[in-house]
Amino acid sequence: MSGDGAVTNGTESGITVTVKSFATFREVMETQLVLQLPGGATVQTLLAELTARYSGLGGMLFAAPGRLRDYVNILKNGRNVHFLAGLDTPLDDGDVIALFPPLAGG
Amino acid sequence: MDGYAGNMVSVDLSAGTVAITPTPLELKREYLGGRGFGIRLLTDLVDPQTEPLSEKNTVIFAAGPLTGTGIPLGSRYEVTTISPLTGTASSANSGGVFGWKMKKAGFDAVIVTGRAEKPVYLLLDNGKAELRDAAHLWGKTTGETTDAIVNELGDKTVRVSCIGPSGEKLVRFACIINEKARAAGRAGMGAVLGFKNLKAIAARGDLAIQAADEERLDLVKERVRTKIQENGIEKALHDYGTAVLVNIINENYVLPTRNFQTAYFPNAESISGETIAKTILKRPKGCYACIVQCGRVHEFDGEAGEGPEYEPDWAFGPDCGIDDLKAVVRANNICNEYGLDAISAPATIACLMEMAEKGYVDHPIRFGDAAGMLALVRQIATREGIGDELAEGSYRFAEKYGHPELSMSSKKQELPAYDPRGIQGYGLATATSVRGGDHVYGYMISPEVLGAPEKLDPFVTEGKAQWVKTFQDLTAAIDASGMCLFTSFALDAQDYADLIAATTGMPIDTTELLRIGERIWNLQKLFNIKRGFGRSDDTLPARLLSEPLQEGAPAGQVWRRDEMLDEYYALRGWDAEGTPAREKLRELGLA
Numbered sequence: 001m002s003g004d005g006a007v008t009n010g011t012e013s014g015i016t017v018t019v020k021s022f023a024t025f026r027e028v029m030e031t032q033l034v035l036q037l038p039g040g041a042t043v044q045t046l047l048a049e050l051t052a053r054y055s056g057l058g059g060m061l062f063a064a065p066g067r068l069r070d071y072v073n074i075l076k077n078g079r080n081v082h083f084l085a086g087l088d089t090p091l092d093d094g095d096v097i098a099l100f101p102p103l104a105g106g
Numbered sequence: 107m108d109g110y111a112g113n114m115v116s117v118d119l120s121a122g123t124v125a126i127t128p129t130p131l132e133l134k135r136e137y138l139g140g141r142g143f144g145i146r147l148l149t150d151l152v153d154p155q156t157e158p159l160s161e162k163n164t165v166i167f168a169a170g171p172l173t174g175t176g177i178p179l180g181s182r183y184e185v186t187t188i189s190p191l192t193g194t195a196s197s198a199n200s201g202g203v204f205g206w207k208m209k210k211a212g213f214d215a216v217i218v219t220g221r222a223e224k225p226v227y228l229l230l231d232n233g234k235a236e237l238r239d240a241a242h243l244w245g246k247t248t249g250e251t252t253d254a255i256v257n258e259l260g261d262k263t264v265r266v267s268c269i270g271p272s273g274e275k276l277v278r279f280a281c282i283i284n285e286k287a288r289a290a291g292r293a294g295m296g297a298v299l300g301f302k303n304l305k306a307i308a309a310r311g312d313l314a315i316q317a318a319d320e321e322r323l324d325l326v327k328e329r330v331r332t333k334i335q336e337n338g339i340e341k342a343l344h345d346y347g348t349a350v351l352v353n354i355i356n357e358n359y360v361l362p363t364r365n366f367q368t369a370y371f372p373n374a375e376s377i378s379g380e381t382i383a384k385t386i387l388k389r390p391k392g393c394y395a396c397i398v399q400c401g402r403v404h405e406f407d408g409e410a411g412e413g414p415e416y417e418p419d420w421a422f423g424p425d426c427g428i429d430d431l432k433a434v435v436r437a438n439n440i441c442n443e444y445g446l447d448a449i450s451a452p453a454t455i456a457c458l459m460e461m462a463e464k465g466y467v468d469h470p471i472r473f474g475d476a477a478g479m480l481a482l483v484r485q486i487a488t489r490e491g492i493g494d495e496l497a498e499g500s501y502r503f504a505e506k507y508g509h510p511e512l513s514m515s516s517k518k519q520e521l522p523a524y525d526p527r528g529i530q531g532y533g534l535a536t537a538t539s540v541r542g543g544d545h546v547y548g549y550m551i552s553p554e555v556l557g558a559p560e561k562l563d564p565f566v567t568e569g570k571a572q573w574v575k576t577f578q579d580l581t582a583a584i585d586a587s588g589m590c591l592f593t594s595f596a597l598d599a600q601d602y603a604d605l606i607a608a609t610t611g612m613p614i615d616t617t618e619l620l621r622i623g624e625r626i627w628n629l630q631k632l633f634n635i636k637r638g639f640g641r642s643d644d645t646l647p648a649r650l651l652s653e654p655l656q657e658g659a660p661a662g663q664v665w666r667r668d669e670m671l672d673e674y675y676a677l678r679g680w681d682a683e684g685t686p687a688r689e690k691l692r693e694l695g696l697a
């Protein structure tokens with residue numbers, strides 16, 4: 001996969017998550033990266049880290065602070081976080097987070 | 107002036123005659139056009155006991171009032187007949203330019219009965235219609251047929267909807283292709299035309315199509331144009347085509363793989379919309395008046411064509427265990443050239459692959475064998491070798507070898523690219539679809555996976571019956587109107603009602619729009635009931651009800667039919683067998 005990268009800013013007790021991006025998100029960030037986050041991190045923590053790192057991503061993800069744009073979908077290990085605890089969904093070591101902008105087909 | 111062309115043409119191929127009559131007001135008012143016209147006319151003209159491949163079966167081509175009126179994405183026409191694959195009253199929808207041309211030639215609908223002695227084609231020409239000899243076109247691909255007709259008429263504005271060799275050979279899932287790459291794809295429409303010896307319909311004309319209230323229509327057009335342009339989903343369709351779905355469906359662990367044995371394909375990226383855009387895409391392409399342009403024009407290694415759309419991309423790819431994009435695209439091009447449904451053909455090959463691997467059929471093909479897959483597509487297209495048996499569809503093939511449970515179909519039509527075990531409402535929509543295994547008669551993927559118009563939990567069954575009913579009825583009305591279904595990601599029922607009211611001058615509000623959709627759905631259902639379909643047909647392959655998914659978030663889940671079906675029937679006003687009650691029929695003006 002192209003554009004693989006890694007950021008290491010976690011603590012010893014931190015967690016490692018894999019982030020995948022799709023469609024137009026790939027215009028502003030890597031296709032896949034591995035991130036270390038502090039223990040207790042949530043989806044919100046992860047998105048804050050990513051939006052700080054990739055300019056342009058914040059506007060694509062959020063309609064307003066703390067509110068995702070319509071039809072943006074974030075999956076944690078294949079489950080839409082909307083049906084977990086939304087942005088407060090806790091992350092666990094080894095999680096795979098997939099970020100999708102609005103899209104459809106048929 | 108009401109958005110309609112004004113006339114219909116009835117073609118009796120046995121007698122070699124054509125008769126032009128005005129499009130009846132009542133038909134417009136009660137059924138709009140497209141699929142609505144098709145189902146009403148089929149019901150009126152054809153005995154439900156009719157064999158699909160017989161003189162008596164009738165094929166109806168119909169556009170809608172919004173087709174060709176300059177409304178963004180108002181491009182569609184619909185073909186309706188009794189399907190030789192499923193035996194149900196079925197319709198298939200196509201875009202491109204043909205539907206618009208049919209209306210410019212003066213016709214809202216073409217009704218084809220009988221069987222010609224020798225191959226013919228129908229020319230619709232500025233208000234006139236005539237049958238012409240097509241002996242020289244028999245055996246030609248859809249591209250060759252289109253070019254030959256355009257050349258012999260000496261007019262590049264002519265648009266052609268035709269069958270390829272697969273329709274002539276009565277492949278049960280042969281399709282109809284217009285402009286070389288747009289397909290009325292499902293349910294075997296092409297075989298019915300092949301049986302009738304009708305190779306093509308060509309349309310030319312420049313007759314006016316005018317709305318009842320042009321001023322009001324301009325305002326509504328502007329509103330819908332803005333909504334479509336500002337909708338992020340429509341932008342993704344333009345940038346990546348429909349195959350942008352590959353990754354999101356795979357990441358949800360509901361991308362059927364190797365004939366639905368699993369639902370995650372590790373190499374999905376290699377055939378994704380993103381990869382297509384980066385590698386083989388030459389330019390996006392749209393149907394008539396389309397501002398989205400989800401079509402893909404590709405070029406590589408001397409191969410040139412259109413697509414692949416998401417469905418064939420999945421079916422030739424993950425469903426056959428293949429991650430070779432170029433092989434997938436070649437296979438899709440063969441389907442377009444020969445006129446084969448690019449869902450049923452690959453899904454039937456996937457069924458053979460599983461049967462061969464399990465030793466139920468003696469054949470060397472295995473999952474992942476791209477060269478073998480390509481050879482099989484050609485064999486099916488011309489009914490050569492084992493292709494002759496596969497041309498009957500996966501159900502009949504698997505049944506012949508004693509394992510019908512390995513056909514991933516509903517009502518004998520191959521299922522599309524989503525695993526219902528992890529998307530409960532979608533499972534209900536496809537199981538109850540009146541044309542058999544299908545995704546576009548009620549696209550529940552939109553709320554359950556894509557989150558539009560709102561996010562519904564795909565694992566939950568509660569409340570899904572109502573959503574499915576509403577989606578099915580609204581879709582029937584959209585199909586009848588002539589609009590592309592992809593508008594529904596940006597538009598709501600009010601937008602469609604306003605467009606139809608301004609165009610036709612008929613008093614259509616959202617309630618009436620859904621009533622028309624419900625009327626179409628029930629009429630199609632009634633036809634099927636008379637053909638012997640009932641509750642036991644509203645289901646999915648046993649694998650999906652009994653073998654749980656193994657990976658990812660939906661691991662452990664099966665499709666839970668029993669939690670939804672009774673509620674769905676009750677909401678529809680049907681009895682426990684799925685038969686519409688008298689009251690419901692009275693309410694819809696059908697009794």
Ligand code: SF4
Nearest residue numbers: 392393396398400590
């Ligand atoms: S969105 Fe796609 S299918 Fe619909 S009208 Fe446009 S190009 Fe055709």
